[in-house]
Amino acid sequence: MFIFDAHLDLAMNALEWNRDLRWSVEDIRQAEKGLKDKPDRGKNTVSLPAMRKGNIGLCMATQIARYVKKDNPIPGWNSPQQAWAQTQGQLAWYKAMEYEGEMSQITDLNSLNKHLDLWENGDSLKKPVGYILSLEGADSIFDIGYLEKSYEQGLRAIGPAHYGPGTYAQGTNAKGGIGNIGKNLLAEIARLNLILDATHLCDESFWESLNYYDGPLWASHNNCRSLVNHNRQFTDEQIKELINRGAVIGLALDAWMMVPNWKRGVSDPKRMKVTLNTMLDHLDHICQLAGNAKHVGIGTDLDGGFGREQAPYDLDTIADLQNIPKLLTNRGYTSNQIEGIMHKNFLDFIKSAWGK
Numbered sequence: 001m002f003i004f005d006a007h008l009d010l011a012m013n014a015l016e017w018n019r020d021l022r023w024s025v026e027d028i029r030q031a032e033k034g035l036k037d038k039p040d041r042g043k044n045t046v047s048l049p050a051m052r053k054g055n056i057g058l059c060m061a062t063q064i065a066r067y068v069k070k071d072n073p074i075p076g077w078n079s080p081q082q083a084w085a086q087t088q089g090q091l092a093w094y095k096a097m098e099y100e101g102e103m104s105q106i107t108d109l110n111s112l113n114k115h116l117d118l119w120e121n122g123d124s125l126k127k128p129v130g131y132i133l134s135l136e137g138a139d140s141i142f143d144i145g146y147l148e149k150s151y152e153q154g155l156r157a158i159g160p161a162h163y164g165p166g167t168y169a170q171g172t173n174a175k176g177g178i179g180n181i182g183k184n185l186l187a188e189i190a191r192l193n194l195i196l197d198a199t200h201l202c203d204e205s206f207w208e209s210l211n212y213y214d215g216p217l218w219a220s221h222n223n224c225r226s227l228v229n230h231n232r233q234f235t236d237e238q239i240k241e242l243i244n245r246g247a248v249i250g251l252a253l254d255a256w257m258m259v260p261n262w263k264r265g266v267s268d269p270k271r272m273k274v275t276l277n278t279m280l281d282h283l284d285h286i287c288q289l290a291g292n293a294k295h296v297g298i299g300t301d302l303d304g305g306f307g308r309e310q311a312p313y314d315l316d317t318i319a320d321l322q323n324i325p326k327l328l329t330n331r332g333y334t335s336n337q338i339e340g341i342m343h344k345n346f347l348d349f350i351k352s353a354w355g356k
Contacts, residue, residue: 001055001322001325001338001339001342001343002055002057002058002116002119002120002342002343003054003055003056003057003298003321003322003342003343004056004057004058004059004297004298004342004343004346004347005056005058005059005060005250005298005299005300005302005318005321006059006060006218006220006221006248006250006297006298006299006346007059007060007062007134007136007199007220007221007250007252007299007300007301007304008046008059008060008061008062008300008301008302008303008304009061009062009064009136009301009303009304009305010046010059010061010062010094010131011061011062011063011089011090011091011093011094012062012064012090012304013044013046013303014090014093015086015089015090015093017038017044017303019044019047021046021047021048021097021102022047022048022049022097022100022102023047023049024047024049024050025044025045025046025047025049025050025316025317028044028047029042029043029044030042032044039265039306039307039309040303040305040306040307040308040309040310041307042307043307043308043309044303044307044308045302045303045307045308045311045315045316045317045318046302046303046317046318047317047318048097048102048103048129050317050318050319051129051318051319052126052127052129053317053319054317054318054319054320054321054322055119055322056129056318056319056321057115057116057119057127057129057130058106058115058116058119058129058130058131058132058343058347059129059130059131059132060131060132060133060134060157060220060299061094061103061131061132061133061134062090062133062134062135062136063087063090063091063133063134063135063136063140063150063155064087064090064135064136064137064162065077065082065083065084065086065087065090065137065139065140066083066137066139066162066163066164067079067080067082067083067139067140067166067167068164069165072164072165074163074164079142080139080140080141080142080167081142083139083140083142084140084141084142084146086140087135087140087150091133091153094131094133098128101126101128102128102129103128103129103130103131104128104129104130104131105130105131105132105133105154106130106131106132107132107154107156108354109351109354109355112130112347112350112351112354115128115130116347132154132156132157132350133150133153133154133155133156133157134155134156134157134158134159134195134197134220135150135155135157135158135159136159136162136197136199136200137159137160137161137162137166137171137200138158138159138160138161138166138167138168138169138185139162139166139167139168141167141168141185144184144185144188147185147188147189147192147194148188148192151192151194155194156194156195156354157194157195157196157197157218157220158189158194158195158196158197159196159197159198159199159200159201159220160178160182160185160186160196160201160205160209161174161200161201161202161205162200163200167181168181168182168185169182169185169201169202169205169209170201170202170204170205171200171201171202171205172200172202172231172232173202173231173232174202175202175203175204176202176204176205177204177205177208178205178208178209178212182205182208182209183212186209186212186213189213189215190213190214190215193215193216193353193354194215194216195215195216195217195218195350195353196209196213196215196216196217196218197218197219197220198210198217198218198219198222198242198247199219199220199221199222199299200232202231203231203235203238206238210241210245216349216352216353217242217245217246217247218242218247218248218249218250218346218349219234219242219247219248219249219250219299220250220299221250221251221252221299221300221301221304222234222249222250222251222252222299223251223252223257223258223279223282224236224239224282224285224286226285227260227281227282227285228256228257228258228259228260229260230256230257232257233257234249236289239286239289240289242295243286243289243290243295246295246349247295247349248294248295248296248297248345248346248349249286249295249296249297249299250296250297250298250299250300250346251279251280251282251283251286251296251297251298251299252279252299252300252301253276253279253300253301253302253311253312253315254301254304254306254310254311255267255269255272255274255306255310255311255312256310258274258278258279258281258282258312259272259273259274259278262310264310268309269308269309269310269311269312269313270313274311274312274313275312275313275314276312276314276315276320276323276324276327277327278312279312280324280327280328280331283296283341284331293333293337293340293341293345294340294345295345296341296345297340297341297342297343297345297346298321298324298341298342300318300321302318324341324342325338325342328341
């Protein structure tokens with residue numbers, strides 16, 4: 001089945017982890033043997049060949065570069081201008097992959113429909129993986145006019161915050177609202193008809209943003225606080241509001257978001273019984289709140305700073321997402337519902353947003 005993944009940090013892996021994503025997952029793991037600079041070395045799950053093998057033909061691909069002020073201990077860039085430059089390097093990598101025929105940028109309904117037709121009917125064994133640009137954390141937009149520059153480069157979705165305090169909104173583990181500068185950003189997002197990604201917004205910024213903004217809205221990779229009690233997750237009240245606004249929520253595969261009491265660097269997926277079915281518990285919960293399966297999808301965040309050491313133990317590579325339809329069938333989901341979860345819910349959302 002065709003799969004749409006609503007959140008993958010592909011360029012970050014290429015530039016910061018120095019991974020050639022044209023290689024197989026196995027070749028990348030072999031090349032990283034003995035490296036200790038990051039906890040997920042040799043444990044990656046994502047590559048372009050693995051995406052093709054798993055029929056993951058389209059994704060939201062991020063630009064991500066966090067700006068941190070002097071008193072902020074979170075890793076990041078020391079100025080928003082440096083962060084902007086990093087996002088431009090990431091864009092250059094995506095463009096290089098396009099030149100090599102590995103990827104194809106999707107920016108409008110015409111390019112989307114052509115790409116979907118290629119993956120449905122094309123004969124090539126090396127179909128380009130489609131990508132739609134998403135900016136995770138807006139701090140690299142050091143001048144509001146640069147958001148339009150990003151739009152001209154193909155940006156189509158944006159999350160105002162990431163981890164910690166931000167320029168335009170407050171993110172995971174932070175507190176506070178968006179203020180006037182955040183409202184100015186939201187106004188520009190609405191003018192450009194970008195999709196607002198509510199992922200990572202702290203509670204105050206979440207509600208202030210939704211009270212101010214009435215454009216297209218989703219959550220690319222987020223799970224449920226009622227199952228894992230952490231501010232990174234959405235409360236039932238937040239989920240209901242997203243549902244009321246017509247949003248789609250992508251379920252993530254980072255183990256600490258899937259089960260309670262996970263300890264980074266200590267817990268083990270198998271001992272903690274973290275499987276693809278664990279993610280589906282969160283998906284089920286959202287479907288129960290909605291009364292249907294129209295507001296959920298897949299937003300794995302695989303290799304978003306973690307690898308197999310913090311992913312479902314029954315997933316070796318991203319190609320194993322193809323096991324999800326059977327798991328959903330076992331839970332009683334219909335074929336139409338499964339098609340929606342695997343790609344159609346997000347694609348219908350995009351088509352509606354871009355059709356304006």
